[in-house]
Amino acid sequence: MLHLPYRELPAADPGVADRRSPLRFLIWLARQQLGTLSLNALFGIGWMVSQALLWAAVGAALDHGVAQRNAKELYLWVAVVIGLGLFQALCGALRHQLAVTNWMNATYRTIQLIGRHVAKSGTALTDEIPAGDIVNTVAADAMRIGGAFDVLARFIGAIIAWVVVSVILLSTSVELGLIVLLGVPILASLTTPLMRPLHAAQAAQRETAGRLAALGSDTVAGLRILRGVGGEEVFLQNYRQQSGRVQRAGNRVATPQAGLESGQIILPAILTGMVTYLGTRDVMRGTLQVGQLVAFFGYATFLTTPLRTAIEYFISTTRGYVGAGRVLRILNVTPLVAEPVRPDTWPEQLDTLEDQRSGLALRRGQLVALVTETPADAVAICDRLGRFVPDVDGVLINGHALSNFSVTETREHIVVSDIEPRLFSGELRHELIPHGPNTDERILKALYAVSALDVLDGLDDGLDATIEERGRSFSGGQRQRLTLARALLTQSDVLILVEPTSAVDAHTEGRIAQRLREVRSGRTTLVATTSPLLLEQMDLVYLVEDGRVSAQGTHSSLLASSPAYRYVVLREES
């Protein structure tokens, strides 16, 4: 394989970003790739300047070759034209390679930073910023930041080329030189008023188009319902209406867009006209050769390129700046639960875990159930026991406050499988035991315990199978059993399961209930459930009403003694 001068991206470590302001963030990104940016600028300059100098060579060929009737001079200058052309092609190609490299560097580093932050922030981030917004920032804003770096080198090249052309003209005619030197920035600033209505119209178009796309995906997502219940006509009408709005919003972009492009024709044409007029008069007076006139005309038309590049640069950098602001909004969210500065040493043996506020206590080796009127009550207690909320006052491990222990160690020893645990894309084997040691025998035992061997049979590659994004190829019941297997495989000291069998049928639930005890023997398990099939397997059942334990005992004793318990579990009218 050919050795390439490309370093593989992404970098192993994206580094620590400067999160103080969007500008500082962009500058930080630039400093991470100073080398490629500088090299890129160098080729950008070579590429732009050789385009300008081409005209000098063409002019010289006409003057020294054709006008002076000297064939040798003609071919000499033609050779210079070829040389400049090839140099330009080379610089152009390398400039492009480096521009894309810079784009990738900035974009990928930004996505990496977002990805890492999303992964380690827990629910704090999604509580504050909807997941959809985070994804949009990855899909759009990160790439816009990249776009700002893509155009940077070309912009530097454009500035140098403009200076070079101005100097060339100044050396022959102060008047012409000044026109170009001052004209280009004036023209660039004249296009700014054309850009503002365009951006407004484009933003409006993107917004309506985004809504239309959402409507389209929504219709497809609910297609089974539409085809089953009806309403296709109504939805098609809605879609057509929104589509019409998008079309009209698009039409409103057409005028400023065409206007900006016409502006980019007419403004440089003013420059070309003035240069041609003054140049031709100089030719008439004999102070300028005809070839030089052609060269001047060429410079003037060439200046369109740096002009467009400057406009592109301002657009991209503005977008990149706005994008950086959105990225920082994500990066500046802090996790809900902070690590204690000097954590207590984790006990060698976890004998008790209790929540003084509700009165619930777990002892080592017990299989305990938590029964509540609504699932939300159970979730609140489980979140405290697992330290997913900042306020864990009164939660004690072996009598010591949970808040004094390290969060990482807490997660390792107390695993909470919440009401809707997720599966992630990846190889099934690793998804089931993310932290090893993964022997297939252990996995198969766990899958047997959760009655999910049939799920495995349905996969052509068995444990090697790749889970799709979010585990969407599995049914709700299958997903629930797989995530339960994952929870069991952690073999954590304490395992807390919230409604672990709500999506499986009664047959399967019965089997899981019977096998749970054996799998968790010697360890502590808390199950929040109201299912009699699970409850009858428990050592101890707590009934919690209004946040406090109101009754405890075995399932059968509670059935006999507590009408409130019977009401919740058997749904009998009291």
Added chain:
Amino acid sequence: MSQLPIAETAVVRAHARSLVRQHRRDLIKMLVLYSLAAVMALIPAWIIGRLINFAVHHQLTDPLITRYVGALFLSSITYAGLSFLARRRSYILGETVFAQLREEFLASVLTLPLVEVERAGTGDLLSRTTNDIEALSRTVRFAVPEWLVAIVQTVLTLVAMLLVSPLAALAGLVSVPFIFFSTRHYLRYATPGYMRERASYATMSGAVAETAEGARTVDAHRLASRQSERIDGTIRESFYAELYTLLMRLVWFPSVESAFALAVATTLAWSGWLALAHHLTIGAATTVTLYVVQINDPVDRIVAWLDELQIGQTSLARLVGVSVVRDDRPTQGPEPTSELITLHEVHYAYRPGHDVLNGVSLTIQPGERLAIVGPSGAGKSTIGRLLAGIDRPRSGSARIGDVEISQMPLTTLREHVALITQEHHIFIGTMRENLALAKPSASDIDIAQALDAVDALEWVQALPQGLDTELGTTGYQITPGQAQQVALARLVLTDPHTLVLDEATALLDPRAARHLERSLAAVLHGRTVIAIAHRLQTAHDADRVAVVIEGRIVELGTHDELVALEGEYASLWRSWRNEGPEAS
């Protein structure tokens, strides 16, 4: 999972041709404007040539210069003006055609046969609705207009070169073979590369999305570093996808640019020599050289847009492909004479040779409530799908009255039987729209009655804007339990005589399910209900219970009969009621 079809090239071309025919007038007007603009753009170089000829013959005068440069200004202004009109027209035409394409596509999606929708899953269709529409948006709105302009400019510049000097123009053609072969080679490999690039963007977003949505699980299972690695992995894939096309361009860009340089140099040398040999004026030589420089730009754009056009063609094929699928269900047919439902010796297989139903026979009386219980994968849901007319039996028959369910027109079918699954969906739109889709003619009173029937009226009225509250992914978020109630209210509005409830209550929290079942019972009165039950309470309340195991009905009877039978059902029921077998 089988994919929906992709239209063949001939079909796509025919579709494109018909689009051209429909918009022929606008297209011609646009091309005429572009042509006039392109002609204007050719005038400055010609004027320079003229001025040079005057100069070498010492004929330059101030009024002459003013006249010619004035003409140059005028042509530039006219060029800008015409170009403005032409571009605006072409953008608007692009918007029109694109709107037409997406609307036609969605119309085809909405007439897809149920079984195709079920079979292909939403993934493929969703990717067509989002990615392909997006890709086509760029093609139709930008690539096609830009490409047409570039072609017009190229052709007219060539014509102008020939008019100035057919002999000198020859030299400009020297670049054609270089550009042709390098671009052909590039296109052959680049298009799949760009598709891979785009797919990699979606994978990156997807990896971040699943991490964000599963934030709680990531935290609970200490998956942060692993999810970061996974995201890095998707970035790496994107990097290699980018690198591939980047390397393609490392060869292609300099080839095309060198070809341009070669064309300029050759033209300069050739026309210069012609001028030296008095076959050409120096002004004409200049004009031709300027034209060759000028033509580089549109030629560059012609080749640069080609990959975008290829991608657009692929996307169009995927969009048009959906309209190729036709529903073979008749649009008209006889009304069933009775509401008696019969399954007779039904066999069904999703995969050939793997029957999931092995001869199921069942008669369901109008108004009966039948519960189907059994382990996962036993074929419960398949029975539901056959009764709802989504699938047809491989052999045997499934009928309402005397009519085969799979041969009933969709509108008739919906009036007779409805399937409600645990999959519920709240559409973007108001609460009213979400309900009225089941019965567009429904009045607010009908809707209120339906909501009341499912015990949802109270919370719906308490919503910020009542029935006008915007719901769905972008609107007010209701709970899954409430979404389920909305789904049931839709059914009340459709008013079919038979309801198939497939795990309808499975995702509800058990207390809400019980509540919902109770309130629904009143509505279901007099209707045939086939409940594919997860919860045994449902079976207990049913008129009859069918126990399905391995594609067969092994027990069928009332709850009491089956309990007395001491079979599968009895043992399940006892364990649910916490009564050991010894207790009976």
